Amino acid sequence: MASCLALLLVVVFTVVAVLLRNTSTGVIFQTSDQVAMIGIGVLLACGALLFAAPLARADADGIEVRNVLLTRRFSWQEVLSVSFPDGASFARLELPDDEYHSVLAVQAVDRDRAVEAVRALRRLHKQARD
Structure with a gap:
């Protein structure tokens, strides 16, 4: 269960990071913002994996x-x-x-x-x- 949640978190945060460039909110997202979103997903996934330990x-x-x-x-x-x-x-x-x-x-x-x-x-x- 923890590994499925970890994978889901990484996938969701990666998809959100990719879609950040294509929003019409008036905010300008840089590549560093996209990398940070993926990094947050990876950190949350690592936290979820702790519950499998x-x-x-x-x-x-x-x-x-x-x-x-x-x-x-x-x-x-x-x-x-x-x-x-x-x-x-x-x-x-x-x-x-x-x-x-x-x-x-x-x-x-x-x-x-x-x-x-x-x-x-x-x-x-x-x-x-x-």
Whole structure:
């Protein structure tokens, strides 16, 4: 979905940039304006692609969670539980002091894959805590 949106943004901004020269608004658009419009499209596309970057890697020692920009590693000893609350869009790691960390890589729209991912994370968590 993110790559389709990124492609759409680049195409739309490129088309707008090409059509800028042919407007009768009285404003004079230069080649630099056209290049800037395409550049804005590329920047917005890169921003859209950031939402395709979430990742969760778990092993016997802990879990590494990369959301949109930041990556954090948690040992299983730090994690109280792995949950997926009703109505939530993402799974989350319950942490001490009523804190939690969202796991954007496990999304509700993935349905069965999300269920399997949460079950696998819970198994790893249980094995590490026992």
